[in-house]
Amino acid sequence: MELGLFIGALAIVYLIPGPDMLLVLHTSSTLGRGHGLATALGLAIARGAHVALAGLGLAALFIAAPWLFDVVRYAGAAYLVWLALQLIRARPSPRTKQHATLNRPGYSGDRFV
Numbered sequence: 253m254e255l256g257l258f259i260g261a262l263a264i265v266y267l268i269p270g271p272d273m274l275l276v277l278h279t280s281s282t283l284g285r286g287h288g289l290a291t292a293l294g295l296a297i298a299r300g301a302h303v304a305l306a307g308l309g310l311a312a313l314f315i316a317a318p319w320l321f322d323v324v325r326y327a328g329a330a331y332l333v334w335l336a337l338q339l340i341r342a343r344p345s346p347r348t349k350q351h352a353t354l355n356r357p358g359y360s361g362d363r364f365v
Contacts, residue, residue: 258307266299272295272299275291275295276288276291276292279291
């Protein structure tokens with residue numbers, strides 16, 4: 253019975269549109285269907301991993317060993333700082349510059365809308 257409720261709640265959460273849906277729509281409209289599908293797949297894998305870990309009792313483990321929660325939290329923060337540094341040091345590619353020009357608001361090919 254509890255597994256059925258868990259799966260039902262999971263299905264409802266998957267069907268509710270939110271920031272994930274906006275990310276997939278934006279990625280698909282700007283970079284194409286392939287990138288949109290890759291984004292959707294990545295989001296599905298991340299959400300599935302989160303749900304599986306929650307279902308397996310990761311929260312109970314963190315309650316039993318609070319230091320472990322701190323380790324995971326600081327590792328996540330370090331990863332975000334590393335990603336930020338990678339973005340700061342990265343140079344924009346020529347394709348990125350062209351993409352930014354073509355996607356300006358009001359720009360449609362060689363005419364303005």
